[in-house]
Amino acid sequence: MLLSKNEGKELLLMGNQAIARGAIEAGVNVAAGYPGTPSSEIIENLASVAGKANLYVEWSVNEKVSLEVAAAASFAGLRSLCVMKQNGVNVASDFLLHLVLSGTRGGMVLIPCDDPGAISSVNEGESRYFARIMEIPLLEPGDFQEAKDMTKWAFELSEELGNIVMLRSVTRLSHASGNVKLGNYEPVQGKANFRFDGNLLDPKTGPVITAPVPMRHNQQQGKLKKAIELFETSPFNRYEGPEKPELLIITSSACYLYSREAVKALGAEGRTGILKLGTTWPLPPELLKKHLAAAKKILVVEEVLPFLEENIKILAMENIDSLGKISFHGKNDGSIPSVNEMNPDHVIKAVSSILAIPYDSMPEDYEKKGMILSFTKSPNRELTFCPGCPHRASYWSINRALTMDGRNGFVCGDIGCYTMAILPAGFSTIKTAHSMGSGTGIASGFGKLKSFGMEQPVVSVCGDSTFYHAAMPALVNAVHNGSDMLLVILDNSGTAMTGFQPHPGIPSDATGNELPAVDIEGICRSIGAKTYTSDPFDIAGTEKQLLELIEDNSGARVLILKQPCALSPEKKKEKRYTVSVDSDLCRGEECGCNRLCTRVFRCPGLVWNAEKGKAMIDEIICAGCGVCADICPAGAIKRSEVKP
């Protein structure tokens, strides 16, 4: 499908697939990224056709390195793509700041997929602002067709300007699907050659460097001016509506669709125009001036921060003599919320209020009734770990060991499925949670506060992928500075949360080729940390090990809790144990256990049968890890090994 040569054929594609197809139509040769929702499917789709399409596709150790890997391809004259989620741009930003000065050669596109509303994130970061502070062009597709077409164009634009181009997607574009008409696809061979023998100052043939900075910076800003010229006539900026609308909506990205829906719902098509921008930085001033002059009321519809709104206001102010008085609506006057996802309701509310169109949304008592029903009648499903998840067992032991230790110890969390241990799913064991690798950095800091009277044991957790991504430098820091802390690496053999992408610890790459795995235990040892490994499913042994290591107080220690994710391809197929509850031994409410298995341990595979007053196993979803058999104080949960 991604390599179809059937030009003009219409396919139903997910936004991320459309982006991947756009890159393929553009003849991309190298794609690199770090997994992160909602971006991961772009690299995954490209990896699935890597062999046939002559692509090199890589899951890099982190976003910064992925940008560097992609940049190398561009320096060698190939077209390259780099993909990450919104906060990945923060990680890559140091290199990006320098890359934009040196410029690129082969077309290079950076695709961040933002997550407004933080549906799968622990932040609501905005990648668009990076385009402005890095002074590079920013494109925002407004639908699925544009997702493909703009990606393809982004490579051409990058080559024309000699600099990287940012194309920003959002969850509702990346993860929704729509019709996409395919363009022409011709396989490209691609010939990589890095030229460095030209003049020091020649961006096409000399060394790729940022010096002399003022000169390069000047060149870079010249590229941006050229981008403006191209954007003035770009077909990705479109207007629909009356010639002189009462209200002009200026919007971009998925908000374009919400705006159209809102105007239609209000029947305001005759009074409202929509200017949909695809090129949102730098703004094309002539185009905007033309439309701003046609309306006196402007509503800017965008997600999260007032990026467009502020830039349009600056432009309006600069042209106040010709444009006259314009009233602006958007984030700043509160017409549109500046947090969370946008939706048609928000736009309807804003438009109906500005144009004084009465609009009956849902009757209040109906809404209330609906809410009560959804809370009382629908099954209560909380965020939790999967049946058989090793994290549940790990946190069980970590929580017990810290409580037994009795010095009020705590866990600094990190980013992965295991972040859920801020919730009862992980016995609320995590007490700090920020960005990739920061749990161990924070722990390294806590571990140096003894001289200020802090006696609490300090533990951090990180996943295997997070370890390589950003926790390694933090561990080096802790070891070198003699910080008193324990790093527990929850090694489930893959980047589980984002869909099991390989990482440096896995002996294969994005496209399935065999590669040498980089050993976590060996790294930790060589850094100089006392390092141990335990199986989290052995809860007694793990607890004992943890108790010793928490008590140890001698600098940075590491415990690797190694057990593959229950959803990992090799494990998903088979159960290790058949688990059952002996209903004679389970005494239910009569037992002093107070329903430990279904009230505290709470694996979804364990079910409380209220009618019988006993626990039981949901055999359909039980993953057969057998850990609950060790939890039950009455020995009522039985496990028997499944014979292969």
Add this chain to the structure above:
Amino acid sequence: MQVKGSKEVKASVIDSGLCTGCGACVSLCPYFVSHRGRTVMLFSCSRDQGRCHAHCPRSEVNLDKLSSKFFGETYTGSPFGSYLEIQATGAGEKADLKNFQTAGTVSALIKFALAKGYIDSAVLTGNDSGYGVPLIVEKPADVEKTAGSKYSVSPTVKGVNEAINSGLKKIGAVGTPCQVTAIAKMRFNPIEDENFRDPIALSIGLFCTWALRASDFTALLRSKGDPSVIKKLDIPPPPASVMSVETGSRSYDIPLEEIRTLIPEACTYCHDMTAEFADISVGVFEGKKRENITIIRTDRGRKIFREAVSEGYITAREIQDSETEPLADAALNKKRKGLARLADAGLINSESGDSVIKVDNSVLEKILTGGV
């Protein structure tokens, strides 16, 4: 007594510095565990009532009720509590002991009771890498493995709970006053379980002035050598003012001043030196190297004791009042201090909150103002 649940044990006992670490709430459920001599609650339990609270020696101990049930009289506040007779004792030849603290009375009694089937098991206190741990012994020959004073807090009653869980029905238990109090509370079925049968066939109390915080005490011993090779700990009579430690290869003294800093807060509330709710209480006879003072309190205790004497497991002689005077003074002093501290904290006969002790006010007054 109003039986409450684990939340109250955690809040009113553990978090309030009253927990003695006796282990009475451990091994009844998955929530309470003992670690390094401390009782710890894991996760939360939502039951409103539990044996954890009912058996706890620091949740309402009604001295009058307990005394009436045990001895048929209300609590008098006398230095040794209720008793039938006091003797100077030691292990007899038949007991065949090689290893004991001073005179071997406890080991000899337990060995006898096991040999004669008065008890089917004994819960004693052993040593695991320097920490006191309960040990369930079913063979007379194994009794000596645990002999000797431990001094550190240990969750011995946990072993009683485990013995009951494993189906043992005639348990002999040896414990400090707080542990013996928990066992006494347990024996009267405070949660009114229809199927209850008293599982304790003999309880032997040990005289106790205080115990030591296990992890700190072990750390102190560790700083001086390997605590697991210690053969004997002893506090010789004044004016020595030391704890003497014997290992296989050497012996050394630790100043008592240093030792006293390791006494847990919980012990400062204790008013019971002679384990007043045991069948038999045994302890040091100050100044005598080869004799214990043994207080026989109940009929069944006396029956076993007398048989042990007549069969040569125990040697015993009548003791003069003058000989027990120093112990009586010390016991009364502890009673006064502990009860005064509890009273100051509002933990005796409290009308609003939880009481640790309930006792007749006139008896309390007498103890606090001079003695009974």
